[in-house]
């Protein structure tokens with residue numbers, strides 16, 4: 001009798017086990033054992049989880065190579081070890097001592113022979129097996145021999161030979177198992193590498209999980225893989241992601257989640273088999289649900305892997321295999337935990353990105369709304385303002401109004417003009433802050449724009465002010481909106497003039513860097529305190545310095561200027577010392593030369 005059952009279930013495809021060289025070596029050992037020891041049948045099986053399956057079969061008398069890959073549950077073989085005579089490496093169970101479960105259907109192959117008429121005759125139900133062990137002492141396989149050519153139980157000479165061949169079979173199987181483990185580690189390392197590669201892609205969670213799916217299924221030789229991340233409410237609401245719903249009843253799906261969370265806390269993988277005994281953190285009820293879930297999914301063995309990052313469990317992977325003989329190896333269990341940590345990082349990464357994108361969209365929406373309101377209010381103010389200044393003008397030309405009447409009209413006129421400037425600035429602000437607005441740009445020389453802004457100020461400024469321009473002889477090109485650049489330079493030069501004392505000096509210089517153009521407006525005026533510099537580009541900010549407040553202004557000029565330069569892909573920098581003066585620098589990228 002041998003441990004390979006007749007064809008009562010589909011054989012395992014052993015070509016997926018170890019390499020062809022190892023399988024050939026084992027086949028050679030099996031045939032040498034049979035031939036040299038004088039048996040018709042020799043089978044070498046390898047242990048895989050709860051079963052063992054034959055990887056090399058040498059046989060006549062009906063045991064054929066078709067028996068390769070046939071699995072026998074360990075629960076059928078192991079009890080016979082107890083009943084056996086100890087023959088050294090071999091264990092012999094005479095047929096009269098066999099257990100009650102010996103049954104071809106349970107995993108035994110019984111040769112079709114009639115015992116000879118002798119006291120030491122071999123009986124078809126005699127069992128002769130040599131357990132094969134790894135260096136560590138764990139059982140890795142079995143050498144089983146059957147049907148002696150002599151028709152008799154082996155004599156001492158044969159038993160001596162059998163010892164040697166069992167040792168050889170053990171050495172060969174150890175090597176094969178080691179090679180298999182090595183190949184497995186390489187496969188897992190490859191899967192980890194591929195998963196980590198996806199980690200650098202800044203995709204959304206769904207596509208990251210989708211990308212991981214195939215390499216994982218392939219590397220873990222799984223028939224089923226559910227990848228799931230759980231919905232979050234904090235810090236932002238994010239929906240579940242991953243494989244489509246399994247269709248499992250809600251309480252079973254919940255049992256999987258609860259267990260995955262515990263698995264993350266324990267940093268463990270949970271293998272679910274036909275009879276998962278509830279472990280340290282799975283209670284009896286959850287245990288029953290997990291088994292039910294995995295049975296409903298049609299799996300023989302499953303592996304639940306937690307996904308998480310830092311202290312939070314964020315999802316799970318549920319692998320399934322249909323073949324009961326394909327147990328999850330310790331390398332696989334350790335490897336997948338590492339990979340799952342990487343996936344956890346990727347998911348957190350993508351989720352953060354999704355949250356940021358949402359936030360940006362929300363901010364854009366708010367900015368658009370703000371600019372709409374600004375624009376509406378300024379338009380609404382424009383008409384009544386125009387009416388007021390019209391009437392003021394009319395009254396001013398009335399010769400009947402004199403004295404205090406004239407003075408009041410003058411004050412009204414100044415206030416109306418101030419309001420007019422404020423409304424104009426608000427309108428421009430609403431336009432530059434509109435995220436939907438596009439700005440037409442062109443290739444232009446900055447020097448005439450600078451000259452125009454300075455000339456305008458020269459005409460308006462006090463005579464004692466020294467206004468200088470320093471620019472290269474050749475054109476200095478930038479790609480930007482001429483309207484924006486003109487408005488920004490006018491604002492900066494007018495501020496420099498406004499906040500300079502009598503006899504002050506303002507210089508506008510144009511310089512070219514390797515990849516940028518810099519326009520600096522410098523004054524030796526009242527300067528700006530470090531605290532005030534923090535807020536210069538905030539709407540309606542006006543200095544706390546009384547000398548600055550003495551000048552008229554809306555506090556919108558610099559805000560508008562910085563938004564304009566930003567939308568032309570540049571920036572404004574400021575350098576200032578209180579009571580010594582300020583320099584505002586506009587930095588714009590140089591246009592590409594080709």
Ligand code: ADP
Nearest residue numbers: 495496499527542543548553554555556557558
């Ligand atoms: P406004 O000049 O209309 O008040 P801005 O936005 O142009 O508005 O300027 C904001 C504030 O920055 C000013 O009120 C002033 O206090 C300060 N500031 C701007 N430019 C200068 C400068 N060249 N020197 C000193 N202070 C300045």
